[in-house]
Amino acid sequence: MKEYQTITEISGPLVFVETDEPIGYDEIVDIETPSGEIRRGQVLEAASGYVAIQVFEGTDGIDQDSSVRFLGETMKMPVTEELLGRVLDGSGDPIDGGPDIVPEERHDIVGAAINPTAREYPEEFIQTGVSAIDGMNTLVRGQKLPIFSASGLPHNELALQIARQATVPEEASDEEGEESEFAVVFGAMGITAEEANEFMDDFERTGALERSVVFMNLADDPAVERTVTPRMVLTTAEYLAFEKDYHVLVILTDMTNYCEALREIGAAREEVPGRRGYPGYMYTDLAQIYERAGRIDGREGSVTQIPILTMPGDDETHPIPDLTGYITEGQIYVDRALNSQDVSPPINVLPSLSRLMDDGIGEGLTREDHADVSDQLYAAYAEGQDLRDLVNIVGREALSESDNRYLDFADRFETELIDQGSHTDREIDETLDIAWELLSMLPKTELNRIDEELIEEYYVGGAESEPVEAAAD
Structure with a gap:
């Protein structure tokens, strides 16, 4: 164990010490103040003739009379x-x-x-x-x-x-x-x-x-x-x-x-x-x-x-x-x-x-419909977000029935799937069931990112399967 009383400078959390032997980077250091208190530090920089030590407990009470001991090991x-x-x-x-x-x-x-x-x-x-x-x-x-x-x-x-x-x-x-x-x-x-x-x-x-x-x-x-x-x-x-x-x-x-x-x-x-x-x-x-x-x-x-x-x-x-x-x-x-x-x-x-x-989310880890459902949710929510910007300009009455469904979808997506509270623990199956309920607000023909077999298995009804004609038309 090497001990020095050669502190040359104290700057913020750093103590600079002159040394006459090589000191290892990240080596652990004990600094004993004149009052006998031991502070733990770590070598931050080692150069020829001096080292910079970062002191974990702060440098208050450390002065040039303090003793510095290099322990010869890194922090563990x-x-x-x-x-x-x-x-x-x-x-x-x-x-x-x-x-x-x-x-x-x-x-x-x-x-x-x-x-x-x-x-x-x-x-x-x-x-x-x-x-x-x-x-x-x-x-x-x-x-x-x-x-x-x-x-x-x-x-x-x-x-x-x-x-x-x-x-x-x-x-x-x-x-x-x-x-x-x-x-x-x-x-x-x-x-x-x-x-x-x-x-x-x-x-x-x-x-x-x-x-x-x-x-x-x-x-x-x-x-x-x-x-x-x-x-x-x-x-x-x-x-x-x-x-x-x-x-x-x-x-x-x-x-x-x-x-x-x-x-x-x-x-x-x-x-x-x-x-x-x-x-x-x-x-x-x-x-x-x-x-x-x-x-x-x-x-x-x-x-x-x-x-x-x-x-x-x-x-x-x-x-x-x-x-x-x-x-x-x-x-x-x-x-x-x-x-x-x-x-x-x-x-x-x-x-x-x-x-x-x-x-x-491959098969056997969650459900086979997970990837498709996620993609469709992203697409529908993004559409709803874009329409929110449009509503601020032209008003909701100027939008088609299909557009209004996407706006309703975006609202329910936030209040039913995203908003669950900080103490609600949902199984992945429960999350995907909620997702299918939301996607069922849209016509089946709008679910163009999901396989037809999955739509037939999980679609819970609620929206017509035929595309909705635009109100403006």
Whole structure:
């Protein structure tokens, strides 16, 4: 163990130390203040003759008389199956009043990159119980599917709903038909104490905590701690998935707070900023987090990610959602207009996308009509949305009977399929049954994206099968 008393500069969360030996990147550091308090840090930059250390607990009380000890190892997460049901802080220390963690192993939080040739293609359905996701933007095991939200929108409620409802349906269990073990690892970064209490009340009230591991980094915790929180979360998830055969759903909120911490550290290091002041390496940094989702050939478990971010100024071209969209396999949009109409959850399905949906809804996983129904719903809802713009100009009386049916369809689509409340858990069959009821508002001849055999099996009547003549004609 190497110990120095050669601190030369303190800048924000960073401490700069002169050294006379090579120091490893990401090496863990203990800093002892003159009062005897120990602060934990991590080497952020190592050069000839000096190192830059990011201090997790903040630099208050650290001065040039403080001692710096380099521990010769990188940061590790103590992992065990007994973590399920526990609540930890952003650095992985218990905060639930329970006993100390007795780890089975200690894993490096940086993780090991998955060999591309060892990746299994994600194609197995995860049921969230949310119709706008299951029916329209299906989540698949091993996928990374972010939620794009904005300040003041109920993305936390949506995160909690997914955390307590998500499950692997029996049809998607293993070959022996046994139900797969399912777990949730929840990481909160930069949230308020009020939000943290809401999260914990919900986890405890619904019993979701029993199958979950919760990491909490609060807004008044050091920003530097947020840079390790998602890595602690994913290290725990990888252990449960690839060594204990769990199917793990990782929920990270809010990635915007994580990126703000990166910007703060970059400013303290006086780095040349990239877009809007964020570090130029933010794309690489986010990719290191998001790409830890997946499945590995020969392993039963999987890691699926739902990162949540708030778009500053509702701007989807902002660097955080922009870069996230490049890395991940789609996005779920939480919409301000739908939220103002008390639609819950206010998911706008038109700009939303799950690029792996078609692979996750094959026969034997959901229903054979799922893909066709989803396509038809998209087409009909988009038509209804376009007609809403036209109504603002010419009035509803000027539209044909067929156009009015599409307008009614769009209204009922939002109030019956999208709006389900934050405590309603829908099976995929229930979602598709509602979808068929809505599509049956339209004549059969309008359902041009669905096979005739499926129409004969599931169409529930209500609209004439003949095309409706335009009123204007």
